[in-house]
Amino acid sequence: MSELIVHELVKTYPGGTQRATDEVSLHVADGEFLVLLGPSGCGKTTLLRMVAGLETPDSGQVVIGGKDVTYLEPRRRNLSMVFQSYAVFPNKKVYDNIGFGLKVRGVPADEIRRKVEWAADLLQLTPYLDRYPAKLSGGQRQRVAVARAIVVDSDLLLMDEPLSNLDALLRLSFRAELKKLVSELGITTLYVTHDQVEALSLGDRVAVMREGRVVQAGSPTEVYAQPADTFVGGFLGSPPMNFLRGTVNGTHVDFGGQSLPLPPALTSFSGKEILLGIRPEAITVDTGETGLHAVVEVFEPLGSSTLLTTEVAGQVLKVQAPADFRAEPGERLALRLPPERCRWYDPETQLLLEAQE
Numbered sequence: 238m239s240e241l242i243v244h245e246l247v248k249t250y251p252g253g254t255q256r257a258t259d260e261v262s263l264h265v266a267d268g269e270f271l272v273l274l275g276p277s278g279c280g281k282t283t284l285l286r287m288v289a290g291l292e293t294p295d296s297g298q299v300v301i302g303g304k305d306v307t308y309l310e311p312r313r314r315n316l317s318m319v320f321q322s323y324a325v326f327p328n329k330k331v332y333d334n335i336g337f338g339l340k341v342r343g344v345p346a347d348e349i350r351r352k353v354e355w356a357a358d359l360l361q362l363t364p365y366l367d368r369y370p371a372k373l374s375g376g377q378r379q380r381v382a383v384a385r386a387i388v389v390d391s392d393l394l395l396m397d398e399p400l401s402n403l404d405a406l407l408r409l410s411f412r413a414e415l416k417k418l419v420s421e422l423g424i425t426t427l428y429v430t431h432d433q434v435e436a437l438s439l440g441d442r443v444a445v446m447r448e449g450r451v452v453q454a455g456s457p458t459e460v461y462a463q464p465a466d467t468f469v470g471g472f473l474g475s476p477p478m479n480f481l482r483g484t485v486n487g488t489h490v491d492f493g494g495q496s497l498p499l500p501p502a503l504t505s506f507s508g509k510e511i512l513l514g515i516r517p518e519a520i521t522v523d524t525g526e527t528g529l530h531a532v533v534e535v536f537e538p539l540g541s542s543t544l545l546t547t548e549v550a551g552q553v554l555k556v557q558a559p560a561d562f563r564a565e566p567g568e569r570l571a572l573r574l575p576p577e578r579c580r581w582y583d584p585e586t587q588l589l590l591e592a593q594e
C-alpha cells in the first residue's frame with residue numbers, strides 16, 4: 238500500500254507574511270491520481286515540495302505508505318519526481334538518463350537494461366536511447382524525465398506542471414499518453430497544475446487550492462458540477478460559472494421582476510439575497526417552464542459553439558449556444574435554466590447552500 242496522507246501542513250517562508258500552506262490536509266489513496274489545482278501562488282508547489290522532502294514544514298505530517306516521512310531526506314522517501322523544466326542530464330545519453338535512478342540504487346546492469354528498454358518502449362523513446370538530450374525536442378526530453386521517474390519502483394510519483402513547457406498541440410497528445418501510462422502503472426500520483434482542463438482530464442480526483450488551503454476535493458465531475466464555493470465555480474470552466482444575485486420570495490427567487498423556483502429546502506431564506514450559480518452550457522435558448530428573459534449584448538461564434546453575453550436584471554449572464562445559433566445584439570431571448578443545473582450560494586460566505594441535489 239502506498240497511500241499518501243498530508244496532515245495539517247503549515248509552511249511560512251522566511252520573511253513571508255502569509256502562510257504558503259495553511260493547515261492543508263489531503264489523502265491520496267493507493268493507486269489514485271490526485272491533481273492539485275489552483276491559481277499561481279496558492280501553495281501547490283510548496284505542498285508538493287514538502288511531500289518530496291525538499292521543504293521542511295513548520296508543523297503537520299507527511300505519511301507515505303503508513304510511514305511518517307515528515308523529516309526524512311528526499312532520497313529516503315522512495316518517490317519519483319517530474320518537474321516543469323525538463324530536468325535531464327545534458328551530458329548523459331537518453332539511456333543513461335533513464336537508468337540513472339536505478340544505477341544510484343545499485344541495480345545490476347542487466348536489470349537496468351530491461352527496465353530502461355521497457356520504459357523507452359512505453360514512452361516511444363526507443364529510437365533515441367543513444368542520443369544526447371540536446372538532440373531531442375522538448376516533448377521528447379519531457380518523456381525522458383517521465384521514463385526516468387517510472388523505471389524505479391517508487392511508492393509515489395510527484396509531478397509539477399510537467400506539460401507546461403510544451404506547445405499546445407503536444408500538450409494535448411502528451412496529456413492523453415500520460416493518463417494512459419499512469420493508469421496502466423497504477424502508481425499513486427500527486428500532480429500539480431494551474432490548468433483546469435488538465436486537472437479535469439487527468440485526475441481521478443481534483444483538489445482545488447486557494448490561499449494555502451484545499452477548498453474542495455472531489456471527482457472532476459463533482460468539482461465541476463457542484464462547486465463548494467463561488468471561487469471553485471469561477472476557477473473551473475471556460476467561460477466560468479455564472480453567478481446571479483436575486484432575492485428569495487417564498488418558493489421563488491426574484492431577479493428584477495422575473496423569477497425562478499427555489500428548492501424547497503431553501504425557502505427558509507425568504508426575504509434574503511441569494512446567489513444563483515449556473516454553467517453557461519446548462520442554459521438553453523428556449524421557452525420553458527423555468528426560465529428568464531435576457532437581452533443579447535455580445536454574440537461570439539467560437540467554431541464549436543456560440544457564446545452569448547446577455548443581460549438579466551442588470552447582471553451579466555453568459556450562455557453557450559449551439560454553433561449554428563444566430564442572434565443580434567439588442568435581441569430579447571427566452572432562456573431555460575433547468576432547476577437540476579441551478580446551484581445556490583450564500584452571498585456572504587460564498588458557500589454552496591446545503592440540501593441541494
Ligand SMILES: Nc1ncnc2c1ncn2[C@@H]1O[C@H](COP(=O)(O)OP(=O)(O)OP(=O)(O)O)[C@@H](O)[C@H]1O
Pocket residue numbers: 250251253256257275276277278279280281282283284431
Ligand atoms: N522560496 C520562497 N521564499 C519565499 N516565499 C516563497 C518561496 N516559494 C514560494 N513562496 C511564496 O509562497 C506562496 C506559495 O507559493 P507556491 O510556489 O507554493 O505557489 P504555487 O501555487 O505553486 O504557484 P505557481 O503556480 O505560480 O508555481 C506564494 O505566496 C509565494 O510567493
